[in-house]
Amino acid sequence: MKSWRQPGFWLPLVIVFLWGGIVLVLRQDTVRETAFTVLMFMALASSLNILLGYTGYVSFGHIVFFGLGGYTGFYLISEQGWPLLPAALAGGALSGVIALLVGLAVLRLRGAYFALATIGINEAARAFVSNFGPFGGATGLFVNFSAYEKYGGAGQALWTTFTFLWITTLAVLVVSYLVKHSRFGLGLQAIREDEDAAMVMGVQAPRAKTITYVISAFFPGIIGTLYFFKNGNVEPGDAFQLHMSIEMLVMVMLGGMGTVLGPMVGATAYQGLRGYLLTSPIFKDLHLAVAGLILLLIILFVPAGAVGWVRGRLPALRRVLE
């Protein structure tokens, strides 16, 4: 398959590339902060979608990989003096290894049992980290200001972090597209539609699901490291927030699960809405309730999400809106 000739491959990449590029050129802190949050959720939702959208396995506690990878990367930076890039990659690798170990066990479960198990994993990780000395226990870890010196001071370090996040987001989108359009991805979609029938046709479901789980855990580990490095500290309460997991799910469903563009659209729309709700006096404490309501409405009325809906209505656009 010649991906680079497909408009559906380029569209998400060009959007993210141009957007990040403009932010870097404008060089305003507030613009960067907004873009950081949206890009972060785009990348997280896209990672989740590689598992949820292509195999149909609902990982409810997916934020655990953001937390564990983020903690690991942050620890390597603040306690071991590693530079940001290798630390972030190590954070991603750790999340991948955890997914491999956990996946072998929990991916045998189907449907609601799998979803519940993933919540359990998140809570277990939070409890473990809260009591784990090297990670600072309940108080967490702080980065020493001198760590930012390597990047030309704290201000410049934030721009470097943003640039890494931007590249990570592009990487997630490329991987998402390549998985979807590969032989491997066809096997995943067969698993999503009917796992037993897929296995009868020769799809090695246990192996395929585990590999997918590892891929979808790797990127959140990198993103977690970047996020906590930007914040300057990490603590259990920030790293394993179940509501972030749910928001990731809402974004994937809103934009369209199983599409490359969907999680991007969903993350942007959701963050826009959230920004509005948080500043509105009536809704400011209710944004999670609104998220829940959106999820319910999508599942009931537009299960394919925005991109899926348009693809269904306008088949001519299918090659563009992947």
Add this chain to the structure above:
Amino acid sequence: MMILQVQDVTKRFGGLQALTDVTFDLPEGQILGLIGPNGAGKTTLFNVINGVYAPNKGKIIFRGEDITGKPSYEVARRGMARAHQVVRPLHDLTVRENVMVGACFGREGHSLTQAAHKADAALAQVGLAARADQPSGLLNVAQKKRLELARALAARPFLLLLDEVLAGLNPTEISEMVDTILKIRDEGITILMIEHVMQAVMSISDRIIVLDYGQLIAAGKPEEVAANPQVIEAYLGDPEMTARLMGE
């Protein structure tokens, strides 16, 4: 040469004895019909043969290799494909993509591009070429049965398990499907088929085996089996079926 040997296979579901000491051989290149009343254990026997369930006792030998207890995807890769009694289209995928799954993950393990060609050939063979780009969920039952068959064929199996592919088809569709099955046999693919449409199964099978309450009660040429008193008795609970069997 025996392509499939089933030896003393027993399968229990809790207290239910679904299969008891089932033993038979299937020579390469033949069509073997598997008949029996509803609930006799025919589909369960398929599930044990292709690795969906492990038997409680007994052995499955496929092309000389013991495959007992191997998961279904391992069995598929060794060249056994199956069309399900209850059709199982992958709804969100197109008809072509469904068949490509068979080609990609079956015996020959094709790449996507090759699989698309194999899929189109298999769809043409079963008469579904015109539907290739439709979502498979939109097909009618007869078309879904053909899709099951196309998916199995695209895997280029040595042995094809067909579970009631004629059920629910009208007489024209049945004769088309029978022609298709005979052509598949002529290509050298061995076929084991479960069938309730007696006239069809009697006319195309080289041999027939009969399952009743999980036990093999008869085996032989179609005319021998049709005349077997035990077989007639097994079907007595089902007057319509008995009449059809006697009518042969």
